Amino acid sequence: MADTLFVTGRLAEPAVRNIAAELEIDHQIAVLNISVAALMTTRWIARRLEVPTGVDNIVIPGLCEGAVDTLQEATGLPVRKGPADVRALPEWYGREAVRAELGPRDVRVFAEINDVQSLTRDQVIERAESYRAEGADVIDLGLSLDRSWLTEGPPTIAALRERGLSVSIDTLDPEHIRMADAAGVDYVLSLTPSTIDLAAELRATPVLITEDPDDLDALDRMAAHMEELARPSTPASRRRWLATSRSDGATPSRRC
Numbered sequence: 001m002a003d004t005l006f007v008t009g010r011l012a013e014p015a016v017r018n019i020a021a022e023l024e025i026d027h028q029i030a031v032l033n034i035s036v037a038a039l040m041t042t043r044w045i046a047r048r049l050e051v052p053t054g055v056d057n058i059v060i061p062g063l064c065e066g067a068v069d070t071l072q073e074a075t076g077l078p079v080r081k082g083p084a085d086v087r088a089l090p091e092w093y094g095r096e097a098v099r100a101e102l103g104p105r106d107v108r109v110f111a112e113i114n115d116v117q118s119l120t121r122d123q124v125i126e127r128a129e130s131y132r133a134e135g136a137d138v139i140d141l142g143l144s145l146d147r148s149w150l151t152e153g154p155p156t157i158a159a160l161r162e163r164g165l166s167v168s169i170d171t172l173d174p175e176h177i178r179m180a181d182a183a184g185v186d187y188v189l190s191l192t193p194s195t196i197d198l199a200a201e202l203r204a205t206p207v208l209i210t211e212d213p214d215d216l217d218a219l220d221r222m223a224a225h226m227e228e229l230a231r232p233s234t235p236a237s238r239r240r241w242l243a244t245s246r247s248d249g250a251t252p253s254r255r256c
Contacts, residue, residue: 002056009037042066
C-alpha cells in the first residue's frame, strides 16, 4: 500500500512521529533542514524535498504559505495542507482527537501599537495597559517610516517599563533600533541580513527576518551568526511572525 509523506521541520519532528504513528496509516516522514516548519513555503519545499519511493501523496504543515500547485508540479503527486497544529492531525483525518503531551512550550503574545509617533505618551501607556489586560505579554511599539521617535522614544519606553511591561520595538531603522535598545526594550523587531551586524551591540533579543519570505537559507545564516555570538534570537517570517497586531484601540487579533 502506498504511503503518505508528512513534511515537517526539526522542532516538530518528534510530535509528528508520535501522532502519525497513532493514526495507523502507512506513512513516511520527511524532515527538512529548518527548525520551524510553519516558516516553510511551498516553493521552498519544492526546491528541497526529495520524495522517497513508495509515496503517493504529500501532507505539509497547514501554515506553510503558497499554493500546493507549486509542489504538486515539482513532485507529480497530490499535495494537501494539513492542520495548523500537528495535534489536530487525528481530527483532520476524521479520527478521535489525540491528547498528546508535546513537551514544554514558551509562547508570548505580542500586541502592536502601530504608528506610535502619532500618539502622545499617555495614549501609548493607556493602550499598552489595555492590551496587557486583554492578555498581551509584550507591547510592540510600531514605528512609521516617515517620522523620528528618537526624542520621545526613550521616556515613553521608560514609562512602560516602570509599569512592569515587557516592550519591543518594531522598526528596521538602525538608528531607532539602537535608541530603543539603549532605552531598555526586551525585543527588537527586526534584524535583516543587511542589519544583522547590529546584533553584536544589542542587549535586547532580536527577531530575525528576511526581505524575501522564501529565502530561508538567509534566515539560517542569520541564526548561525547569532549562535556564534552566543546570543538568543527568534527567527520569524516577515508576514507571519509572533503575535498580535492591531493599529487601532481594538482588541488585538491573535495570529500564528
